[in-house]
Amino acid sequence: MNAQGDKKRAAGTNSSIVVDRCQICDSAELTPVVFVGYLPPVNAMPPIGRRPVEQPAYPAQVLLCRRCRLIQLGLVVDPAILFPPTYPYTSGTTKILRENFAELGREVAALYPLTADDLVVDIGSNDGTLLSNFAAGHRVRGIEPTDAAHLANRRGIPTLISFFNRDAVRQVIAEDGRAKVVTATNVFAHIEDVHEVVGGVLELLAEHGIFITESHYVPSLVETLQYDTIYHEHLRYYSLTSLRYLLEMHGLEVVRARLIPTHGGSIRVYAARKGLYPVSEGVEAILAREREGLTEEKLQDFRQQVVLSKMGLHALLREIKTRGARVYGIGAPSRASTLINYVGLDDGILDCVLEIKGSSKIDKYIPGTLIPVLEESKLFEDQPEYALLLSWHIADELMPKLKAGGFRGQFVIPLPEPRVVAG
Numbered sequence: 001m002n003a004q005g006d007k008k009r010a011a012g013t014n015s016s017i018v019v020d021r022c023q024i025c026d027s028a029e030l031t032p033v034v035f036v037g038y039l040p041p042v043n044a045m046p047p048i049g050r051r052p053v054e055q056p057a058y059p060a061q062v063l064l065c066r067r068c069r070l071i072q073l074g075l076v077v078d079p080a081i082l083f084p085p086t087y088p089y090t091s092g093t094t095k096i097l098r099e100n101f102a103e104l105g106r107e108v109a110a111l112y113p114l115t116a117d118d119l120v121v122d123i124g125s126n127d128g129t130l131l132s133n134f135a136a137g138h139r140v141r142g143i144e145p146t147d148a149a150h151l152a153n154r155r156g157i158p159t160l161i162s163f164f165n166r167d168a169v170r171q172v173i174a175e176d177g178r179a180k181v182v183t184a185t186n187v188f189a190h191i192e193d194v195h196e197v198v199g200g201v202l203e204l205l206a207e208h209g210i211f212i213t214e215s216h217y218v219p220s221l222v223e224t225l226q227y228d229t230i231y232h233e234h235l236r237y238y239s240l241t242s243l244r245y246l247l248e249m250h251g252l253e254v255v256r257a258r259l260i261p262t263h264g265g266s267i268r269v270y271a272a273r274k275g276l277y278p279v280s281e282g283v284e285a286i287l288a289r290e291r292e293g294l295t296e297e298k299l300q301d302f303r304q305q306v307v308l309s310k311m312g313l314h315a316l317l318r319e320i321k322t323r324g325a326r327v328y329g330i331g332a333p334s335r336a337s338t339l340i341n342y343v344g345l346d347d348g349i350l351d352c353v354l355e356i357k358g359s360s361k362i363d364k365y366i367p368g369t370l371i372p373v374l375e376e377s378k379l380f381e382d383q384p385e386y387a388l389l390l391s392w393h394i395a396d397e398l399m400p401k402l403k404a405g406g407f408r409g410q411f412v413i414p415l416p417e418p419r420v421v422a423g
């Protein structure tokens with residue numbers, strides 16, 4: 001992907017790349033923010049019963065670029081390790097995500113009326129959920145490398161099965177023409193060479209086209225102590241300041257920005273070629289807040305709060321385990337692996353982690369531990385006193401569901417302030 005990366009990878013013995021320059025602006029002035037330990041790859045989940053063997057772990061140090069303000073990981077792990085062919089596909093389409101995409105469809109219709117002939121392209125379109133909100137009135141096209149593309153095609157969302165690269169862009173243009181709207185939700189953080197992505201977007205975008213991107217919002221991460229979203233698939237953590245810096249490097253202007261609730265706090269950004277559309281006032285308001293909220297002093301405070309939160313969760317669980325109570329974890333998203341490994345939870349503290357039936361993680365161990373992942377039905381059949389919500393950012397959606405399913409115990413919410421909530 002990244003030419004520089006390929007070179008280093010080919011020559012070196014190590015397949016990971018130490019980040020000594022900013023991933024956006026190439027500055028060498030990178031300041032450490034927080035270190036959440038050496039983490040095993042999220043997909044390193046051996047089957048239950050296998051004896052533990054040697055296993056790699058990668059440092060998860062977060063750095064701040066003093067020039068463009070990008071917050072980023074200090075190590076780029078070889079994508080071949082993070083995304084092996086067996087990488088389990090999980091759609092992760094929560095209610096909050098579906099509602100967000102429906103709302104995006106309505107917002108675009110209100111702001112930038114499109115004609116029936118206009119094309120909307122979604123990068124990393126998954127099962128076509130986002131595009132389904134545009135398909136009734138416009139031409140749509142998804143670009144998606146995983147098996148989810150088949151699902152989209154079956155439900156009538158035409159999807160090119162490919163990674164997002166120049167070949168994919170040229171194929172879409174040849175078949176459908178250029179796009180009036182290009183969307184990319186939560187792909188900006190994962191792809192190694194972000195400049196190549198923006199270059200591809202520019203090529204795909206019609207002259208007056210709008211590029212819409214949604215990214216996990218780093219001020220939300222800082223304010224609500226979401227250290228658990230730090231793992232090696234997430235190479236970059238964006239503010240509007242750093243996103244704007246990136247887009248401007250390619251001649252794109254941010255014309256609108258808004259905070260949205262997905263993934264525990266995200267930002268939706270509209271951009272277009274410079275000078276074509278008026279810039280909404282909300283953009284400067286968000287940038288001003290970031291100048292106050294993302295200072296190095298505030299980031300040092302974040303580090304302190306993360307450490308205190310970790311110890312607080314330990315103290316809370318110690319109190320529970322002292323009484324001999326059982327604790328099951330609920331949900332094994334990638335963020336659960338960071339939380340469990342950073343806090344140091346093991347199978348003596350968490351009896352198991354439960355996933356919904358059909359999950360490919362069932363009958364495996366949580367990475368770096370001997371905590372088994374089992375089917376969710378165990379929560380109701382073999383009730384523990386406590387359920388630790390590892391997808392705590394959607395606690396409001398989860399708790400009523402688990403109670404309705406018959407769970408009678410109490411909930412432990414690990415972040416930002418570790419606490420028990422009565423069931």
Ligand SMILES: [Zn+2]
Pocket residue numbers: 022023024025026027065066067068069070
């Ligand atoms: Zn930078």
